[in-house]
Amino acid sequence: MWSSTIVVLSILALAQCRRPIFEISESTRTVVVEALTHNKHSKALPGCFPALGFKMPVKVPSSLDNWWCDPSEEYAFVGFSYEVTECQSLTKLRRHFLDIRERFDGRYVRLYGFCDRIGFYDDVVDAAWRAGIGVQALIWFGFDGGNEWIGRRDTLFAALHANPKAKFVTRVLQFGSEPLFDQVLTPYQLIDQVNLAKANLSSLHIPVTVSDMAYSFRDVRIFSLITHLIIYG
Numbered sequence: 001m002w003s004s005t006i007v008v009l010s011i012l013a014l015a016q017c018r019r020p021i022f023e024i025s026e027s028t029r030t031v032v033v034e035a036l037t038h039n040k041h042s043k044a045l046p047g048c049f050p051a052l053g054f055k056m057p058v059k060v061p062s063s064l065d066n067w068w069c070d071p072s073e074e075y076a077f078v079g080f081s082y083e084v085t086e087c088q089s090l091t092k093l094r095r096h097f098l099d100i101r102e103r104f105d106g107r108y109v110r111l112y113g114f115c116d117r118i119g120f121y122d123d124v125v126d127a128a129w130r131a132g133i134g135v136q137a138l139i140w141f142g143f144d145g146g147n148e149w150i151g152r153r154d155t156l157f158a159a160l161h162a163n164p165k166a167k168f169v170t171r172v173l174q175f176g177s178e179p180l181f182d183q184v185l186t187p188y189q190l191i192d193q194v195n196l197a198k199a200n201l202s203s204l205h206i207p208v209t210v211s212d213m214a215y216s217f218r219d220v221r222i223f224s225l226i227t228h229l230i231i232y233g
Helices: 090-102 120-131 148-162 187-204 220-232
Strands: 022-024 079-083 108-112 134-140 170-176 208-210
Touching: 079 090, 090 120, 120 134, 120 148, 134 148, 148 170, 148 187, 170 187, 187 208
Parallel strands: 079 108, 108 134, 134 170, 170 208
Antiparallel strands: 022 079
C-alpha cells in the first residue's frame, strides 16, 4: 500500500501495489482530514484549474497567477494513478485522460512507472491540457538500484522548461517510487536531489515532493529533515 507521507499539495492518496495501475483509487484525502470525504466533488470553484467546470483557455496564459485551485479546497475523489510503462501513444493518452475527466469527473493523474520514449512527457502535457486535468509528474527510480533515473530526471526537467504548457498542468514533481525503501539513494542523497529539483524548477513554480513507503521514514530525524525541506524549502 502506498501512502502519501509528504504530500505538499495533498492531491492524491492512491493505492500502489507494484503492478500496472489504472483503477479508481482506494481513498483520497487532504492533509486536513474533516468529515468531507463522503462528498463526490470538492468545493473548488470552476474558475480555477483543474476544477470541474473549468474551461481551458484558447491561448496559454502569460502567468500562473490565480491558475491553480487552492489545495485546501481539493478533496474527495480527485483522479487515478496512471501506469505509463506501456509508453502510450498521444492518441491513447488523449483518449484515456479525456475519459478520466468526462466519465469519472477526475481532476488529476498520478503518473506511475516510466517511459523513455523521446517526447513522451510532451504528449502527457498535450493530453492533460486537452482534457483539462492536472498531472503529478514522476522521476521513476525502479526497484533495481540502477542509475537510469538520472537521465529520466534530466529529460523531464528539460521538457518542463521547454514546453510552454507544462507548468500549467504539472501540479507537482515526485521523486519515486520509493527511492529510500528500495535503497537507491541514502536519505541525504535524496535531500540533495530534492534541493536540486526545487532550484531547477523554481522559475516554473512546480513544487517537489517524495513518494515513498512510510517505513522509509521510521527514523524520526530523517523524516523531520525531508518534510521540513519539502514544506519550507
